[in-house]
Amino acid sequence: MRLLFIYLIFIISTSRLFAQAADSLYYFSNPTDSLVGVKTGSGKIIIPARYRDFGLTDGSSSIKDDIIIMMDFNKNDSSAAYSYGDAFNRQGTFLYHPLFFDNGPDYFSEELARCVTDGKIGFVNHQGEIMIKPQWGWATPFNYGYALVGTGSYYWDLTKDEEHPPLRPRGATEEFYINTKGERVTPTDKPSSDKDQLADGKYLPYPFHYSRHEQQLVDSFNRVEMLSKIAFANYASPLKGREARLQFEITGRPSAGFPYYRLLAYDWNNGYDPHDDMTFLVNEKGEWFHIDFFDEIKPYRIWLKEKLEACRDFLTEHPDMPNRFNVEEYLTKDGNLTPKSL
Incomplete structure (x- = not known):
């Protein structure tokens, strides 16, 4: 009876290991064109191999990220609101287009990262949910509860500096601050708290609220x-x-x-x-x-x-x-x- 019990434990443990291996995700490449996709440990393709690699993916190690970002761009212009590629969840469902920034997908700042739709910038959370819909030609990362956004269109002036080009507007633009709800916030001439944020010579109200x-x-x-x-x-x-x-x-x-x-x-x-x-x-x-x-x-x-x-x-x-x-x-x-x- 004891041997049967040990055998059953072995079978259950082995089954779990196989299930975990099957649920693990790995990058794979198409041998004909070297494009990259994602598949499960059991071989099921969840993201087709149509993305570029540039040596950034490792097919020997399982993917740990909850959001999988695949490179799909051909940076041939200087537009500031430019997509890096596609972001998926671990089930292979498309989530959003991350902003191309500093030679990679935009990073998270204060739990939000920038995304792009039709040349406009918005913000997503760590679950890949769009929290502030794309609507601006440019937006800075959030800092101290605020981001600076601009209407109109922007571009990186590569004629001045190809490695660190300055940001320029194309035509008329309007810039202002938003909070993490996407609401416009107007700075005041005087602070209401010693924790207010100094911005461009004026003050944005202390943005944090706690239980x-x-x-x-x-x-x-x-x-x-x-x-x-x-x-x-x-x-x-x-x-x-x-x-x-x-x-x-x-x-x-x-x-x-x-x-x-x-x-x-x-x-x-x-x-x-x-x-x-x-x-x-x-x-x-x-x-x-x-x-x-x-x-x-x-x-x-x-x-x-x-x-x-x-x-x-x-x-x-x-x-x-x-x-x-x-x-x-x-x-x-x-x-x-x-x-x-x-």
């Missing part, structure tokens, strides 16, 4: 002075006041596919800008994690220990840095975190 629980979460990060010390340890200019303190805000909330709050740090330099290396996640248990630009998630204590060790090495090599701090208050000589750091 009591969320405010407590934000406050818990803003109380950790050590994070600001780590962030500015390698700055060449001395900082003081609010320039020397990070300001954390919630830019993403838990969803079915991503059960974390996302907290992003901003620093002040005549306006709030994201401090990209200071992005953290918090799960429903209240556990903290760090997430980097490549979406690698690491437990907070492990990340903190590594960062403090890096700060100690850097400040030892550069004893004249103006924003130095005593790392040993937070990290012992044998590499353990002190109670003050936790």
Whole structure:
């Protein structure tokens, strides 16, 4: 009976492994023209092989992304609202056209990325849902709750600089700020809060709104002075006041596919800008994690220990840095975190 039970467990485990392998997704190429598509581990094609590769796809490793972006462009003009290709979900359903930006598909900023339809720019979320319909000739990424958009048509002036060309309008345009709902926001001459965003000499209202629980979460990060010390340890200019303190805000909330709050740090330099290396996640248990630009998630204590060790090495090599701090208050000589750091 015991042998039968072990055999049944083996069969069930093996079946699960085969099912997982069949559900895994892989890039594949058409041998006749080298175009690329996506298929399951069992060989079912979910995205036909009609996309260009340029050596960016790896057919030997399974695809981990929830949104699969396939390259399908022939950049032969300087239009700013230009599509990089097609974005699909893991079932092979088309979602949107990502904006071509900086030689690749647009990146997510504050949980939104730019998309393109018929030469107009809008915004999508991490699930590939269009949250703000494409309607502008140009739009910046969201920062501190706002994006600058422009009506009309825009192009990159390659005659001035082919690698980093300036953005130019074609004909008449109107530029203004929008919030994450796509609503137009008019700056004011005077701030209503010390957290308002300074933009073009005027002020955009503080855009974040929280429940009591969320405010407590934000406050818990803003109380950790050590994070600001780590962030500015390698700055060449001395900082003081609010320039020397990070300001954390919630830019993403838990969803079915991503059960974390996302907290992003901003620093002040005549306006709030994201401090990209200071992005953290918090799960429903209240556990903290760090997430980097490549979406690698690491437990907070492990990340903190590594960062403090890096700060100690850097400040030892550069004893004249103006924003130095005593790392040993937070990290012992044998590499353990002190109670003050936790």
